[in-house]
Amino acid sequence: MKLTRRNFLAWAGLSAVGAVACDVIQDEELSLQSPASLPEDLVKGRDNWYATLGGQATDGEGVIVRVMEGRAKKIQGNPKYPVNQGKQSVRSEAGLQALYHPDRISGPLQRTGPRGSGQYRSIQWEPEALDILRRELRARSQGMVLITEPLRGTLGMIADRFATSAGGRHLGFEALDDTTYRAAIKGVFDQDRLPDFDISNANYVISFGADFLSTWKGSTRLSTAYGEFRQGSKRQTQGSRGYLVHVDPRFSMTAANADEWLPIRPGMEGYLALSLAYVIISEGMQAEGVDVDALTDGQGAAALAAFAPEQIAGQLGIPEQLHEGKSAAEKIRDLASNFMHHGPSIALGGDSAGAHTNGQFNLMAIYALNYLAGTVGSGGGMRFSPGSALGNLPDAARVGSAQDWAGVANDIRSGRTRMVLVHDANPVHGLPASMAFESALNNEEVFIVSFSSFMDETTALADLILPDRVFLEGWGDDVPEPGPGYEVIGMQQPVVNPLSDLDPRSFGDILLSMAQEMGQESVLPWTSVEEALKAGVEALYNTGRGTSSHAASADDLWNMMLRQGGWWDENATGPAPNAPSGLLSDIAAQAREPGYSGSGDFYLLPFAHNTLMDGRLAHIPWMQGVPDPITTVTWQTWVELNSGTASQMGLREGDIVSVATDAGSISGVLYPNPALPPNVVAVPLGQGRKVGSEYATSGDSRESSNALDLLSAGHLTESGGLAWAGHRASVSGTGESLKIAKFEGIFPARQIGHTAGEAVIIVTNH
Amino acid sequence: MVVDLDRCNGCQACVIACQVENNLPINDKNAFLQNRAYEWIRIERYWEGDYPNIKARFIPVMCQHCENAPCEPVCPVFATYHNDEGLNVQIYNRCVGTRYCINNCPYQVRFFNYWHPNWPERLQNQLNPDVTVRTRGITEKCTFCIQRLRRGQIQVERRAGGELNDGTLKSGNHMPACVQACPTNALTFGDQNDVHSPVKPYFEDVNRYNIHHEKERKTRGYRVLEEMNTKPNVIYLKKVDPNLGGGHHG
Structure with a gap:
């Protein structure tokens, strides 16, 4: 062993305590070296950055890849690419580990x-x-x-x-398919392509179920717009910070970032949307130039009278504590008034809102609000990208x-x-x-x-x-959807x-x-x-x-x-569609409450994992090791229950619980979530892989389950998609428990506000 | 660096970008179970309130590169010191792993390598040759991606008349990896001494009105644990909650 400063100090330390344990210390543990193991005669060269696309993990973001000595080292957003403008999703670097994954199939x-x-x-x-x-x-x-x-x-x-x-x-193939969303867009806007949302120029956004800051379509693009929506340079001079309302029975990442989160009974999103439409029309708040008669077949607010806040507020399941001393109906009226008076406004919906037996109705009702707001095809509203520049390319x-x-x-x-x-x-x-x-x-x-x-x-x-070659090794192209307009x-x-x-x-x-x-x-x-x-x-x-x-x-x-x-x-x-005649009255005629499969005590809400999605990235160790933004859990399937509910059931964090529906049952590790509604159980997709890389399959069945196994294959939306958010489940403890692999608590949760005793993050009136 | 908490949505893109750029070991399940997983930049999530009036707040925490860094005076071998650019830097091959610096850091952003880093052979192809792989027994931390800043410096020095500033760092793709990745642009990196830097007004404001005159500040800026007088070179901009105290948006 060479006598280096480091070795000297290490040996001196050992001698001081009288320990003679040479065989415990291996040479390589005391040497600093790079396992990159470049050949000695190789002069470290310059890096090259190549522009390409980010593959399936990122839904086709434009990326630039750093290549040195023929090896890819880093993936970053392509600053010139119009869709993601130099930014990248948490899933973008997965491509590197797919490229150099030890479990790649090497040949036929x-x-x-x-x-x-x-x-x-x-x-x-x-x-x-x-x-x-x-x-x-x-x-x-x-x-x-x-x-x-x-x-x-x-x-x-x-x-x-x-x-x-x-x-x-x-x-x-996509586990959580978008057929219902597409059918709703077709029905409301007569468009075959999915829309983009100009959130950066909007002042008010109501999102129904769509986890658009995490896993929904175009999340990177929408996250960049969200940053501008909050504190863009124009906002700072005009003092008009955007306001986000999120309607969702689950406390998602988007809900966590909303100014207001409205938990609602799963599948009732469309009723709330039509109630908002009723208030807007009955109080004449619709944007200038909007032909209400055309939208309602000449009936005006009467077409939606069945959805008056006073009629339906009680069915929506919005907790009373959120009403700020008002009735639920008054709360809905406030929401409608803010939506119309603080425009440009956008109403968007997806994910769980569309995954019910009435999912297409829900989404159509939500998107129709954009016509009333007068923001379809205009700045701060929804916009559509044109089809492919080359007619033969599917867009x-x-x-x-x-x-x-x-x-x-x-x-x-x-x-x-x-x-x-x-x-x-x-x-x-x-x-x-x-x-x-x-x-x-x-x-x-x-x-x-x-x-x-x-x-x-x-x-x-x-x-x-x-x-096949992975995307960093192959040719291809893409007509991005949603496009940038x-x-x-x-x-x-x-x-x-x-x-x-x-x-x-x-x-x-x-x-x-x-x-x-x-x-x-x-x-x-x-x-x-x-x-x-x-x-x-x-x-x-x-x-x-x-x-x-x-x-x-x-x-x-x-x-x-x-x-x-x-x-x-x-x-x-792209085109700026006009509202089909009688749109609102037609949607109102299609209204029906959601049907739930099974009869357990809880509404079951599966959701796409922030990094593993539906399991397609479960073999990527980086994606497994990134904490979930809300629960901070990694590597495991966790089951979210409201903290109070869990405690009433005698369940604690780390308990292995069984979640059962009519279609099947799975196990997972309990994570008591203080923000989940008491009648909801939420389980992420992504784990439960049985075959494949060890990174995907290492967990045993108590802590790694496929939430899709809980779903009934015959429980469908109007357009044939899986009604994956419309199940009821029962939850029970198994008597076993495991330590939960989470990031929370690894570092002492000291207050990191700027003065002792003050809230962790300082919140002020703006 | 300036971190706008009103933009941050907690997505973790910065975390993974940092891990890739800086050759951080893969946090496997055991690392989490043994409370030894680490990230040079992490997103902390705090709950505020009770259901249904509950909020989750996100705050990205990385080395604060303090002017009065508590980690520096306690290192017996001068492995951590302050360089002339204001960065708190760590010399890995000086470090003997006393962990005094970790103990003394109020922000918990220094990490000890409990294990020899281990990647499957093929994955080693991805490692960044500009960044050493730290061995077992030493401490490591965020460097503000000094290797990227140095590349920027070298590139500028090669060009006659070039100047390293925020503009050249950005256009040359030399910003720290977390800043480059952040989809919401919550992170801004720059030179406090550059009059054109977007970070300058925030540092000026926070420096002008110290913690005792914090209410007079014109911006949302604050330093974390400001009362400790560690003088971090990271300024946070407060999250805005229009509903707090019965206020309304608009």
């Missing part, structure tokens, strides 16, 4: 044991793996299903065309509803579908166990090919595994090559080569995704608009797009 695998046994043998891409794929496609492609993550852009187009031309269909991801997935399972069982291709989707984990999707796939009559880079519950059933096409380029011990191949390239061999050249004429992208860029160049107007040639435009991360045209703005 063929099943050798019974389905689901996990017995595979390594095979070569050429000719073996591709021969098998070719052979099976020829024999079974009629009626096949291609299941992917929600896809837009060129890869979405390739997947659509491949599946259709082969005689099958392509469906995107909205087609995601299957629960009804669609039940249909797929039936088709597999009946033999109509004999081939399933899966890419970056895990329906076996992400669909309720009561749908029995796993048993449908666990069928020797069907041939399953997975293009996943990681083992998961669905991939483990595959006959053939053909690992104008035309954007984001560009994804490979920023690094796969490591030498990995042999993945591009999923898109494989589909293209298979299509050509099957004689589908007329539909998919390109030999690679890169070639398809270049064809798209040439078409973009010919438009002469936006970024193209600065390019000297199509090649020049290609290089510009790689440099800045995409193409955009700020002048190509």
